Amino acid sequence: MLVVNNLSYKVGSKILFHNLNFTVKSGSSLLLTGPSGSGKSTILKLIARLVVPQIGTIQIDGKNITDLPIETYRRKVSYATQSAQLFGHKVADNLNLPFIIRNQPIDIRKQEKGLDLMGLTQDYLQKPISELSGGERQRVGLLRNLLFVPKILLLDEISTGLDIKTKNKVWRVIYQLQSKNHFSLISISHDQEEIAQAKNILRIGGGN
């Protein structure tokens, strides 16, 4: 279970959010929405320990996240960004990274299965990243987060720029994996359809 307690964050003199409290049970989902610049991405980055915390605590299963070793933390709490940045030259370079991070031999069959789940054919593995469309880049980026199923998945507007068909497919894959593996999911979205479908929603407003 993830518990966020009295979380506050400001940039310069601007308060992004103040005394924020919420809980996400294991295996459940929470959707964060609100105006741009209200600090939604900062919340996810604080959970991913990518930005320096200011006030408040975040706990996972009763433990303060800052007490957990960073070496393994981000393998369990996986953060996918709004516009996936791909590395190297080929799709394979990106899908190899999660294996390299974990010092595990590269499992091509697992990569191909993942591509298949994302609606991309197996030959995409050798495709140059420069030849990918925006939607394909986003799916390859997300697959990096899902090759090893995390404990908590943080999704920062990942469906932005995807067409409706691809967006539905990607969400179907995420929900299938979630029901199978029971990871917690915290996502950010401005998409009305996604907001309408979400069971738990938290609206973040400037300085709330």
Add this chain to the structure above:
Amino acid sequence: MNHVHISNLSLSLAALMVVITLIISYWQKLKLEKEIIWSIFRSVVQLIVIGFALRFIFKVNNVLLTFLMMIFIVLNAAYNGKKRAKGIKHAYLISFVSLFIGTATTIGLMLLTKVISPKPFQAIPVTGMIAGNSMAAVGLVYANLYQSFNENSARIEEKLALGASPKLAANEITRKALHFGLQPTIDSVRMYGLVQLPGMMSGLIMSGLDPVEAIKYQILVVFMLFCSTGISVTIAGFWAYHQYFDKEWRLILP
């Protein structure tokens, strides 16, 4: 050997050559006049001081004094290298250690193989050449790291978000910076003899040494520049990239 002798009068008249550049600067409104005059004044004063200092050190021929002079050169080189280290914490220490190890290893190898002797008239100029070249290379590594970290912050953060260590996240950038640092040495060495007659060789030829004998020294310079630059650049690059991350594996940009 015919020693080259330049009279003070000839040298003073030669200073008029600088006037040409000053006129260009004034004519083209480059506003470099002050900087040109200051840099020339500085270099002349520095060279006069070092000329007398070296004359004294060569005359005394003391190992400790020679060693201190070599350290002084490396300290100065480190200070200069540090100037290009925008946003890199402990840049002076990193520069000094990397340049010291690069220089000491190279000098050590040359002493071991008896290519040079520990005499000040050999050890000090060689240290200057090595440290100077390595300093420029280390400065390039710093500049490249700064630029790459700023340009690729989103990609690095994404790798960190996936669980990559700073080493893995900065791997590409560090390698690129090392490449960038070594490239000018490779490029300049490649053109030796075709475009330029390098400094040491030119000096020896002007002093009357047989050119075939002079190239031996220049070949030696090529070997030692690669050795020291390679070592210094690697130590500085791998140490400096760490400064862009905190203990929590977060990217810290200056």
